[in-house]
Amino acid sequence: MRPRFYAPKANISGENIVLPDYEGRHLRQVLRLTPGAEVALFDGNGNEFSGIVQDVAGNSVVVRVGSQSSPPALEPGIAITVVSAVLKSHLMDNVIKYSTLFGVSAIQPIVSVRSEVSLSSLKQGKRMERWRRIAVSATKQCGGATVPSILSPCSFNELSKNLTEVLDPESPQLMLVEPSSSHDCLSISELKKPENRRAALIVGPEGGWETEEIEKGSTLFKLVTLGSRTFRAEVAPLVALASLFTAWKEF
Amino acid sequence: MRPRFYAPKANISGENIVLPDYEGRHLRQVLRLTPGAEVALFDGNGNEFSGIVQDVAGNSVVVRVGSQSSPPALEPGIAITVVSAVLKSHLMDNVIKYSTLFGVSAIQPIVSVRSEVSLSSLKQGKRMERWRRIAVSATKQCGGATVPSILSPCSFNELSKNLTEVLDPESPQLMLVEPSSSHDCLSISELKKPENRRAALIVGPEGGWETEEIEKGSTLFKLVTLGSRTFRAEVAPLVALASLFTAWKEF
Numbered sequence: 001m002r003p004r005f006y007a008p009k010a011n012i013s014g015e016n017i018v019l020p021d022y023e024g025r026h027l028r029q030v031l032r033l034t035p036g037a038e039v040a041l042f043d044g045n046g047n048e049f050s051g052i053v054q055d056v057a058g059n060s061v062v063v064r065v066g067s068q069s070s071p072p073a074l075e076p077g078i079a080i081t082v083v084s085a086v087l088k089s090h091l092m093d094n095v096i097k098y099s100t101l102f103g104v105s106a107i108q109p110i111v112s113v114r115s116e117v118s119l120s121s122l123k124q125g126k127r128m129e130r131w132r133r134i135a136v137s138a139t140k141q142c143g144g145a146t147v148p149s150i151l152s153p154c155s156f157n158e159l160s161k162n163l164t165e166v167l168d169p170e171s172p173q174l175m176l177v178e179p180s181s182s183h184d185c186l187s188i189s190e191l192k193k194p195e196n197r198r199a200a201l202i203v204g205p206e207g208g209w210e211t212e213e214i215e216k217g218s219t220l221f222k223l224v225t226l227g228s229r230t231f232r233a234e235v236a237p238l239v240a241l242a243s244l245f246t247a248w249k250e251f
Numbered sequence: 252m253r254p255r256f257y258a259p260k261a262n263i264s265g266e267n268i269v270l271p272d273y274e275g276r277h278l279r280q281v282l283r284l285t286p287g288a289e290v291a292l293f294d295g296n297g298n299e300f301s302g303i304v305q306d307v308a309g310n311s312v313v314v315r316v317g318s319q320s321s322p323p324a325l326e327p328g329i330a331i332t333v334v335s336a337v338l339k340s341h342l343m344d345n346v347i348k349y350s351t352l353f354g355v356s357a358i359q360p361i362v363s364v365r366s367e368v369s370l371s372s373l374k375q376g377k378r379m380e381r382w383r384r385i386a387v388s389a390t391k392q393c394g395g396a397t398v399p400s401i402l403s404p405c406s407f408n409e410l411s412k413n414l415t416e417v418l419d420p421e422s423p424q425l426m427l428v429e430p431s432s433s434h435d436c437l438s439i440s441e442l443k444k445p446e447n448r449r450a451a452l453i454v455g456p457e458g459g460w461e462t463e464e465i466e467k468g469s470t471l472f473k474l475v476t477l478g479s480r481t482f483r484a485e486v487a488p489l490v491a492l493a494s495l496f497t498a499w500k501e502f
Contacts, residue, residue: 072431073480101482143481180323189497226493227502228325230394231352235489242477242493243502246440251478251494 001072002050003031006136006147007041010049010065017041017063022133024061027053041065042139044147046075072143076250078197079105081166082148082237083159085112085205086122091234095203096131098238100138100148102245106166107135108200109153113210122153156213160220163200171198175221176240178230181214185223188240193248201240206233252323253301254282257387257398258292261300261316268292268314273384275312278304290314293390295398297326323394327501329448330356332417333399333488334410336363336456337373342485346454347382349489351389351399353496357417358386359451360404364461373404407464411471414451422449426472427491429481432465436474439491444499452491457484 005027009017019027027033037053041063050066082099086092086109099107109131111119122128131150139147154162163173172194177185202221209217217223224240231239245251256278260268270278278284288304292314301317333350337343337360350358360382362370373379382401390398405413414424423445428436453472460468468474475491482490496502 074478098486101480101486103480141481141483143479187502189500189502225502227496228323228394229352229354230324230392232392235349235352238486238489239493242490243497245478246494246497249440251438251440251476 002038002040003027003033004040004042004140005063006044006140007051007063008044010041010043010051011047013049013065013067015065016054017065018060019063027061028056039063040069042071042145044136044139044145046071046146048145071145073103075144075146076103076245078193078199078248078250080241080244081106081108081163081200082241083108083110083163083200083202084237085110085203085233086115086117086153087206087233088116091206093130093134094234095237096134096150097138098235099241100135101142102241103142103144103146104148104241105146106149106151107131108151108159108162110156110159111153112156112205112213114205114207119153119155128152159202167198167200168196170194170196171200173200173202173221174224175202175217176204176236177214177217177223177225178208179225179228181209182218182223184218185225188224188226188243189247191224191244191247199244201237201244203237203240204233253289253291254278254284255291255293255391256302256314257295257391258302258314259295261292261294261302262298264300264316264318266316267305268316269311270314278312279307291320292316293322293396295387295390295396297322297397299396322396324354326395326397327354327496329444329450329499329501331492331495332357332359332414332451333492334359334361334414334451334453335488336361336454336484337366337368337404338457338484339367342457344381344385345485346488347385347401348389349486350492351386352393353492354393354395354397355399355492356397357400357402358382359402359410359413361407361410362404363407363456364464365456365458370404370406410453418449418451419447421445421447422451424451424453424472425475426453426468427455427487428465428468428474428476429459430476430479432460433469433474435469436476439475439477439494440498442475442495442498450495452488452495454488454491455484
């Protein structure tokens with residue numbers, strides 16, 4: 001397989017484009033490619049092109065866009081927004097990385113009662129930029145061509161309003177809870193694939209949701225479980241996505 | 252929930268038992284429990300008991316076994332043996348941890364062509380002991396009461412013979428491959444639940460299987476895929492188990 005690079009400006013065959021700085025560094029310093037090398041370029045919106053390296057000498061790496069091609073992984077037939085309570089640093093990195101492997105369309109970080117971080121520190125810090133890089137890197141690894149949007153963090157209370165802007169009213173909004181926390185929850189494996197092909201999956205922090213969050217969630221969202229087992233917060237989205245992909249025949 | 256401890260000797264109500272050293276240290280030094288504290292004890296074979304701490308003063312922690320109770324997580328209705336190529340240290344730790352969360356019955360480490368470790372170094376080193384501890388710890392976390400057996404490592408070539416000893420002939424032996432590696436593979440979501448309720452799931456190393464391993468595997472095992480996406484080696488067993496649990500209605 002030719003080396004693949006994220007090139008958000010790749011959309012017209014025959015044009016020369018400049019790779020983003022970190023992708024250019026990877027091409028030049030890690031893979032040590034030289035002019036004439038054949039590469040693949042994906043634009044983050046599901047499109048992939050062949051490309052030929054033109055110039056690696058200056059500060060920028062220039063690649064000529066070739067013909068459009070199919071990315072190695074098919075895009076999923078359903079657009080899923082993963083909503084995750086912000087976990088401690090490397091655990092949240094894993095949530096971003098693992099969700100991206102499934103080709104989700106967006107990731108919405110939220111601050112819940114038990115989150116150990118505040119909204120204002122998230123908005124000021126560099127974590128959003130870090131998460132975007134991780135999403136690009138995971139997209140390269142899994143063979144997809146769509147980089148999920150990392151949405152601006154919000155509180156659990158703002159979530160319902162934010163989801164209304166992203167999804168249409170028919171889309172299921174699935175809040176993952178432990179089975180012991182509510183009698184009124186469905187197993188993920190019983191869920192029907194939504195006809196409008198959009199859904200949101202909402203997963204909680206280390207230690208789980210607070211009782212009042214589950215109560216509020218039960219009025220706004222559909223509560224779902226993964227059987228009687230307790231999965232750690234950083235793998236719960238991955239397990240839930242794998243289960244949804246199976247139930248909805250995306251695997 | 253009462254704190255839970257692994258107590259392989261807990262099987263007769265009313266008896267006093269000594270916890271394994273590392274469980275005793277956790278009870279005394281981390282949770283700082285004292286005589287009279289109520290705990291739960293699981294024996295690793297699916298049984299759980301209440302217990303009352305008797306003595307924490309000496310080198311050993313003594314607990315009186317109470318009545319039998321149900322573990323928080325139900326045991327899965329199917330006994331799955333996860334076979335995993337040995338990955339680099341912390342990645343293999345994750346394979347052990349994540350597989351245990353599903354309540355699998357055994358984990359078989361194997362050395363494949365691309366594994367970066369030899370069988371003899373695995374058998375001499377302390378990794379087996381480390382993996383057993385990780386399995387106990389993950390069993391506590393997920394609420395299960397069955398600690399998977401960590402089987403003695405073998406080579407890919409010995410695997411078929413070893414599996415014959417663990418499984419009966421009707422049990423599916425599923426080898427996870429990338430879809431590009433063979434035209435003759437089934438999607439995991441299409442698999443029927445085996446009537447004898449036993450199965451093996453075989454997953455490869457970083458970088459995937461060698462061509463000759465896939466050729467050999469195709470004659471011995473059933474090749475399966477997870478759609479067209481490429482999952483990193485340390486999460487592939489988790490994704491495959493979540494998919495099997497969904498397809499087989501274990502969630």
